Amino acid sequence: xxxxxxxxxxxxxxxxxxxxxxxxxxxxxxxxxxxxxxxxxxxxxxxxxxxxxxxxxxxxxxxxxxxxxxxxxxxxxxxxxxxxxxxxxxxxxxxxxxxxxxxxxxxxxxxxxxxxxxxxxxxxxxxxxxxxxxxxxxxxxxxxxxxxxxxxxxxxxxxxxxxxxxxxxxxxxxxxxxxxxxxxxxxxxxxxxxxxxxxxxxxxxxxxxxxxxxxxxxxxxxxxxxxxxxxxxxxxxxxxxxxxxxxxxxxxxxxxxxxxxxxxxxxxxxxxxxxxxxxxxxx
Amino acid sequence: xxxxxxxxxxxxxxxxxxxxxxxxxxxxxxxxxxxxxxxxxxxxxxxxxxxxxxxxxxxxxxxxxxxxxxxxxxxxxxxxxxxxxxxxxxxxxxxxxxxxxxxxxxxxxxxxxxxxxxxxxxxxxxxxxxxxxxxxxxxxxxxxxxxxxxxxxxxxxxxxxxxxxxxxxxxxxxxxxxxxxxxxxxxxxxxxxxxxxxxxxxxxxxxxxxxxxxxxxxxxxxxxxxxxxxxxxxxxxxxxxx
Amino acid sequence: xxxxxxxxxxxxxxxxxxxxxxxxxxxxxxxxxxxxxxxxxxxxxxxxxxxxxxxxxxxxxxxxxxxxxxxxxxxxxxxxxxxxxxxxxxxxxxxxxxxxxxxxxxxxxxxxxxxxxxxxxxxxxxxxxxxxxxxxxxxxxxxxxxxxxxxxxxxxxxxxxxxxxxxxxxxxxxxxxxxxxxxxxxxxxxxxxxxxxxxxxxxxxxxxxxxxxxxxxxxxxxxxxxxxxxxxxxxxxxxxxxxxxxxxxxxxxxxxxxxxxxxxxxxxxxxxxxxxxxxxxxxxxxxxxxxxxxxxxxxxxxxxxxxxxxxxxxxxx
Numbered sequence: 072x073x074x075x076x077x078x079x080x081x082x083x084x085x086x087x088x089x090x091x092x093x094x095x096x097x098x099x100x101x102x103x104x105x106x107x108x109x110x111x112x113x114x115x116x117x118x119x120x121x122x123x124x125x126x127x128x129x130x131x132x133x134x135x136x137x138x139x140x141x142x143x144x145x146x147x148x149x150x151x152x153x154x155x156x157x158x159x160x161x162x163x164x165x166x167x168x169x170x171x172x173x174x175x176x177x178x179x180x181x182x183x184x185x186x187x188x189x190x191x192x193x194x195x196x197x198x199x200x201x202x203x204x205x206x207x208x209x210x211x212x213x214x215x216x217x218x219x220x221x222x223x224x225x226x227x228x229x230x231x232x233x234x235x236x237x238x239x240x241x242x243x244x245x246x247x248x249x250x251x252x253x254x255x256x257x258x259x260x261x262x263x264x265x266x267x268x269x270x271x272x273x274x275x276x277x278x279x280x281x282x283x284x285x286x287x288x289x290x291x292x293x294x295x296x297x298x299x300x301x302x303x304x305x306x307x308x309x310x311x312x313x314x315x316x317x318x319x320x321x322x323x324x325x326x327x328x329x330x331x332x333x334x335x336x337x338x339x340x341x342x343x344x345x346x347x348x349x350x351x352x353x354x
Numbered sequence: 355x356x357x358x359x360x361x362x363x364x365x366x367x368x369x370x371x372x373x374x375x376x377x378x379x380x381x382x383x384x385x386x387x388x389x390x391x392x393x394x395x396x397x398x399x400x401x402x403x404x405x406x407x408x409x410x411x412x413x414x415x416x417x418x419x420x421x422x423x424x425x426x427x428x429x430x431x432x433x434x435x436x437x438x439x440x441x442x443x444x445x446x447x448x449x450x451x452x453x454x455x456x457x458x459x460x461x462x463x464x465x466x467x468x469x470x471x472x473x474x475x476x477x478x479x480x481x482x483x484x485x486x487x488x489x490x491x492x493x494x495x496x497x498x499x500x501x502x503x504x505x506x507x508x509x510x511x512x513x514x515x516x517x518x519x520x521x522x523x524x525x526x527x528x529x530x531x532x533x534x535x536x537x538x539x540x541x542x543x544x545x546x547x548x549x550x551x552x553x554x555x556x557x558x559x560x561x562x563x564x565x566x567x568x569x570x571x572x573x574x575x576x577x578x579x580x581x582x583x584x585x586x587x588x589x590x591x592x593x594x595x596x
Numbered sequence: 597x598x599x600x601x602x603x604x605x606x607x608x609x610x611x612x613x614x615x616x617x618x619x620x621x622x623x624x625x626x627x628x629x630x631x632x633x634x635x636x637x638x639x640x641x642x643x644x645x646x647x648x649x650x651x652x653x654x655x656x657x658x659x660x661x662x663x664x665x666x667x668x669x670x671x672x673x674x675x676x677x678x679x680x681x682x683x684x685x686x687x688x689x690x691x692x693x694x695x696x697x698x699x700x701x702x703x704x705x706x707x708x709x710x711x712x713x714x715x716x717x718x719x720x721x722x723x724x725x726x727x728x729x730x731x732x733x734x735x736x737x738x739x740x741x742x743x744x745x746x747x748x749x750x751x752x753x754x755x756x757x758x759x760x761x762x763x764x765x766x767x768x769x770x771x772x773x774x775x776x777x778x779x780x781x782x783x784x785x786x787x788x789x790x791x792x793x794x795x796x797x798x799x800x801x802x803x804x805x806x807x808x809x810x811x812x813x814x815x816x817x818x819x820x821x822x823x824x825x826x827x828x829x830x831x832x833x834x835x836x837x838x839x840x841x842x843x844x845x846x847x848x849x850x851x852x853x854x855x856x857x858x859x860x861x862x863x864x865x866x867x868x869x870x871x872x873x874x875x876x877x878x879x880x881x882x883x884x885x886x887x888x889x890x891x892x893x894x895x896x897x898x899x900x901x902x903x904x905x906x907x908x909x910x911x912x913x
Contacts, residue, residue, distance in 0.1 A: 103703050103707070151881075151885065154885055155885070159702055159703050160647075160649055160702055160703065160706070161884075161888060163649070163703060163706060164649070164835065164839070164884070165881060165884055165885065167651070167828075167831075167832065167835070168832065168835075168836060168877050168880055168881050168884065169877070169881060170828075171828070171829060171832045171873055171877050172873070172874055172877035172878055172881060174873070175871055175872070175873035175874035175876075175877060176874055178871055178874075179867075179871040179874055285828055289710075289711075289714060292707055292710075292711075293711075296704070296707060325722060327718065327721055327722045328718065328722055330714065330718050331715060331718050331719065331722075334711045334712075334714050334715035334718070335715065337707065337708065337711040338696070338708055338711050338712065338715070341696060341700055341704050341707065341708045341711075342695065342696045342699055342700070342708065345699060345700045345704055405786070407782075426785070426790075427785045427786065428785045428787075428788050428789055428790050428791070431785075431786065431787065431788030432788050436786070436788070437786070443780050443782070443783045443786075444780070444783070445775075445776045445779040445780055445783065446779050446780070447775070447779055448772075448775070448776065448779070452772060455769065455772055456772060456773060456776045456783075456784065456787050456789075457787045459769055459772075459773055459787065459788075459789060461788055461789050461790050463770060463793065463794075463797055466768060466769045466770040466773060467765065467768045467769070467770050468768075469769070470768070470769070471769055471772075509783075509787065510786075512787070513787055513788045
């Protein structure tokens with residue numbers, strides 16, 4: 072029981088981290104970025120390349136990965152999303168295509184075999200019979216810190232409030248003098264950075280391979296759909312529902328069915344309550 | 355003579371806001387009625403209730419003596435009522451003829467497959483709202499606001515309604531265009547079309563209607579000939595905002 | 597009407613003569629293109645026409661393929677019976693697929709279909725692996741014909757019949773009504789049409805085509821495995837074929853499927869691995885952002901430019 076509890080919290084923390092960047096884009100830009108999973112992949116591979124191939128220290132490697140994610144976000148916004156002028160379905164289709172393109176790019180550079188990422192933080196903890204790697208513990212703590220920081224950023228800073236304004240009413244924000252284009256670009260950059268940070272942790276939790284973007288994308292989608300549009304707190308709650316259900320399914324039913332609940336949740340919520348369980352919250 | 359459309363004590367609430375509050379009125383066959391009132395009086399809500407885009411909380415809506423409140427939108431159109439929208443909503447990638455074609459279609463999959471479209475009937479309807487023959491091939495993106503309103507009228511007329519609900523047909527039009535649409539409605543009225551019309555352009559409205567109902571805050575406050583209603587004390591104060 | 601039909605006839609004759617001129621290897625590539633074209637047309641009939649984007653089309657294709665594979669391999673049923681049953685099962689699955697479309701559209705609908713596909717992928721591996729073969733799938737499934745040329749004729753015949761039927765269907769007023777749904781669904785019901793019935797019809801036709809394609813495909817390959825089938829890359833290939841060719845046109849998806857298949861094949865010597873998807877995806881992306889209506893529209897624009905604007909009334913295609 073204790074084990075389920077601990078593992079549940081650890082996994083949910085990771086899932087919240089994975090989902091939050093996706094939520095951000097959805098609430099500010101009103102589009103679903105299906106290439107979001109590719110940020111995680113880029114982050115993971117960038118960290119792998121800089122630390123395990125070039126032998127850079129971990130911190131600069133981490134920053135490099137974050138920067139790559141932010142850059143990818145800005146490029147996606149500039150070259151793709153902005154051109155499609157908020158046509159949601161077109162953005163969805165083109166980001167899906169882009170994700171496959173990035174996947175192919177990764178294969179081209181790194182080939183398609185799986186790679187193991189060394190833990191970012193070594194060592195283990197023991198609580199009773201349960202073993203926890205420091206790595207995932209750090210991921211969970213980082214996730215909480217990042218979510219808290221993001222909440223503060225959105226509520227307290229000028230840029231954050233501008234993001235909030237755009238998320239509530241883009242037209243209104245534009246009329247009151249907010250440069251929505253810049254706010255959008257910032258949001259895409261932050262989302263990309265968050266995605267690649269999540270990617271480094273996610274990759275060290277599982278492994279690196281060119282199709283690793285699909286699973287986290289689906290988790291992010293589920294969290295956003297179930298939590299309702301762009302609520303950071305909703306993101307946190309739903310990440311825990313999904314994380315715990317996966318651990319419970321794996322422990323008590325069958326490991327292969329771990330994702331089934333997530334899918335049923337997506338389908339059920341969208342069909343029965345399309346606005347999400349927690350409705351339309353602000354950021 | 356029984357009335358074509360009868361609303362009886364219709365109440366519609368959106369959350370805590372009461373959009374129509376026990377509204378009753380009727381329209382006789384061949385009659386034209388103006389629905390007037392300040393912004394937010396509930397005029398457009400009435401239209402969406404009649405069309406079934408929203409359902410009323412209580413009260414009845416009868417068409418030809420038959421209760422239609424339980425019917426979905428497309429069934430109500432088949433029963434003989436149709437509306438236009440304040441903001442025209444054409445099929446953006448179809449030309450004028452295509453838009454009218456959709457309006458004329460029978461609601462029957464088999465007939466839709468086996469019977470081909472009738473270009474002559476499309477042309478007749480297009481001409482009846484004042485399109486020239488060469489306009490049939492134009493796309494909505496090439497049309498002026500006045501033409502878009504005409505297209506909206508044509509598409510609605512194509513469904514052969516007994517009663518039309520016209521929502522702000524003069525909004526955003528030039529003086530010349532208002533005159534055109536106005537002439538068109540006068541013509542249709544002469545041909546026996548029944549309609550309810552909502553507009554802020556009271557001057558354009560006056561010659562087009564037999565009767566008016568003034569409403570504010572979801573209630574009818576005056577009813578009678580257009581002149582009577584406009585002279586009504588309550589109506590004046592509602593329009594001037596007390 | 598007469599000129600496009602002549603085009604179809606020329607297309608048929610050219611393709612039927614093809615085995616005389618090309619190698620078996622090329623024929624096998626075209627067989628794949630034929631199946632891809634079938635799947636692309638199935639997608640186009642829901643997503644291109646009505647605008648309800650499906651990201652989970654392999655869900656439908658998979659029902660068709662698995663049903664026929666299981667019935668013939670596990671229960672020894674003849675293909676002449678298992679395929680019709682598979683198509684029926686796919687249409688039942690299509691009804692399931694349709695339910696969300698009653699309430700949601702756009703982005704959300706696309707995501708539900710994606711979830712349907714992933715759900716199917718996981719369930720196929722866990723529920724009754726004795727029937728589905730679990731993660732490994734099934735191999736040794738009965739094939740209908742052997743040899744490249746007979747299979748080419750079969751797949752082409754199927755593709756051609758489906759293509760012609762869908763093309764004729766979309767030229768009727770029903771096709772116009774479905775197009776109208778993608779532009780403004782409320783206005784369609786505002787014209788007195790039952791949009792639920794129209795959409796259900798589109799879904800049923802699409803499921804029928806997906807089921808036929810899936811079933812025949814599995815009896816061509818002789819094997820089936822969940823990973824290759826319920827794969828986002830497969831969805832990608834289908835959607836890109838349609839978009840490149842031009843959606844809601846039926847002919848477009850056929851052109852797109854052939855174009856994409858040959859592009860992939862010609863890139864094979866240059867880029868042997870899955871890197872080909874890089875070039876392939878880039879082309880698709882640039883084309884999509886530049887001209888979302890695909891090759892069909894580019895060709896149309898070109899012919900307008902060279903021949904001048906057409907006179908007289910054109911049908912809505």
